[in-house]
Amino acid sequence: MPPLTTERLVIREWTTSDSDVQAALALYGRPEVTEWLTPAVSNVADLAAMRAVVHAWTEAQPNLVPPTGRWAMQRRSDDVVVGGLVLRMLPPYDHDLELTWQLRPEAWGHGYATEAATALLRWAFTYDIDAVFALTRPDNTRAISTAQRIGMEWVGETTKYYDTLLQVYRIRKSDLPGAAEED
Numbered sequence: 719m720p721p722l723t724t725e726r727l728v729i730r731e732w733t734t735s736d737s738d739v740q741a742a743l744a745l746y747g748r749p750e751v752t753e754w755l756t757p758a759v760s761n762v763a764d765l766a767a768m769r770a771v772v773h774a775w776t777e778a779q780p781n782l783v784p785p786t787g788r789w790a791m792q793r794r795s796d797d798v799v800v801g802g803l804v805l806r807m808l809p810p811y812d813h814d815l816e817l818t819w820q821l822r823p824e825a826w827g828h829g830y831a832t833e834a835a836t837a838l839l840r841w842a843f844t845y846d847i848d849a850v851f852a853l854t855r856p857d858n859t860r861a862i863s864t865a866q867r868i869g870m871e872w873v874g875e876t877t878k879y880y881d882t883l884l885q886v887y888r889i890r891k892s893d894l895p896g897a898a899e900e901d
Contacts, residue, residue, distance in 0.1 A: 789838070849890045
């Protein structure tokens with residue numbers, strides 16, 4: 719995927735550069751971020767561990783079938799990486815796509831996740847997919863609000879993914895803001 723540009727952000731692939739590894743650690747090394755991730759993961763402990771994780775991401779990215787992937791969310795005004803986005807297959811990994819977003823706590827409350835996720839979804843729906851899902855923990859009010867702002871609708875709750883009770887949200891191409899004008 720070429721980088722996507724929004725009014726305030728660039729959505730681009732992660733690199734193994736020192737600046738990206740440090741930015742990823744500033745995100746995934748934070749318990750207040752990782753406590754909400756599914757499947758449940760611990761925060762990344764240090765720069766060496768984060769370097770290994772980012773290396774794995776960059777090695778895997780060219781082999782993923784679009785529109786799946788993992789991207790950095792970089793602010794255009796100062797080139798700071800404020801978050802990450804992931805589009806991946808949900809278990810059992812044969813049909814449904816999951817969208818996840820993560821933001822550095824300093825970037826919470828500015829609409830970056832909504833802006834980036836909407837742009838990524840517009841690109842993703844250029845592929846032959848029917849819907850994209852987001853899973854949130856029931857008490858993750860920030861993620862629930864973001865899913866709703868993106869235009870996702872609540873479709874229920876389940877424990878079938880990641881052995882955790884999760885709220886399930888879904889969006890179809892026709893649900894994207896402005897989709898009616900595009901058709």
